[in-house]
Amino acid sequence: MLNYKQLHYFWRVAKTGSIARAAEQLRLAPQTISSQIGTLEQALGTELFRRAGRRLELTAAGELAVSYADEIFQIGRELEETVRNRPARGDILFRVGVADVVPKSMAYHLLAPALGSADRVRLICREDKLERLFAELAIHKIDLVIADRPLPSQLGVKGYSHTLGRALIAFYAVRKLAQTSRKGFPQSLHGAPMLLPGDGAAMRGALTRWLGEHQVEPQIVGEFDDSALMKAFGKAGTGIFPAPVILADEIRSQYDAEIIGRADGVFATYFAISVERKLMHPAVVAISNAAKSELFIADNATAG
Known part of the structure; x- marks a missing residue:
């Protein structure tokens, strides 16, 4: 199993560009950090740094490891913040991203049923460009994206587009x-x-x-x-x-x-895009049911 302490030491060295500067920030001996990075390289079966004179440079594997470490520690910070600011006991945290091209009033009509569901829901709603919202959905930073188009397959994001109407x-x-x-x-x-x-x-x-x-x-x-x-x-x-x-x-x-x-x-x-193939989140189910049975029914009858 990956040793996250070793990964953190490696990440600090990569960010500071120096074992000495990382050791100073972490208040550890440079030898300790160097030894831990060596152990991490042995576990991964590859070198993460190479010497370039007096400097350390990342290898191709090191560059890849840094990109993963960035995401891992970002998720860790988000976990800490979410747990610290968690909703009251019994509430369900529901994080939604709304594409900036979706009319505000339409977004309200689509999302309002989530707050009226049987479960107590705390809605966290943010608006952004679709590409950024899809990226946040991929790392589970948000639970749902409300969009005016389905999830493009070429993005490589694992998600499912559910037509609301x-x-x-x-x-x-x-x-x-x-x-x-x-x-x-x-x-x-x-x-x-x-x-x-x-x-x-x-x-x-x-x-x-x-x-x-x-x-x-x-x-x-x-x-x-x-x-x-x-x-x-x-x-x-x-x-x-x-x-x-x-x-x-x-x-x-x-x-x-x-x-x-x-x-x-x-x-x-309009689409509800989630990581669920079958809608299970109670707030998302409430949104889907209300959209199909109440919001779009009159318009569809008119259009037909």
Whole structure:
């Protein structure tokens, strides 16, 4: 079995570049550290350092060992922090990453059932780029990722994509702009000011194709990774913007925007991505069940 004390000594030497500096930090004799690293090299069956004059350089095996040690000690720090700040007895810690392209209101509707489940859940939610969230899922730093696309197979991350549902997309605008754009829709969008999600959003490509199929070329005045910011510009009358039909009531109340028309055939699909092939976490099960039986049912009926 790997001796983690020896690994820590090796890691310190690799980070400081010197046995003497590592010994000073660890308050140990240099001979002790050198001996322990030698024992680790014997256990691994390879050299981790080579001499370059008076300096120590990492071998290829040493470089690989450092990358693993970085991850091991990072997980150790996270374990210590999590245990120290653990939730009250009986609570279930539920750590979720939400892709930054997922609308905030949609994320709320998807995650809210977790807090209403029979078990007491403490939700820890963070937003980030999908690539970083997938990396954190791989090392079990988070339990679930809410995304608008499945987990790409080429990432090499062991995980499973569970479809929560799909939402039909419509175009919205403040009342004055909506009234002038409804007549002759969708040709009325030609030359109209348009706010679109950034290239990172899965539905961007479908919207572009839909506009092309209808031979409509709007004036794109803004592109946004953050859908809430896009809607804020829409509320100011800057342009027309796309969003799921099932959020129409919230968009009307929060952003004073109305539906101009629907982009038939264009959907935003939402996924729960976890390391579980079969959903077992009670909070994830609650999210999946509510999404399929409550959240998307009205929209699917409308779309069908």
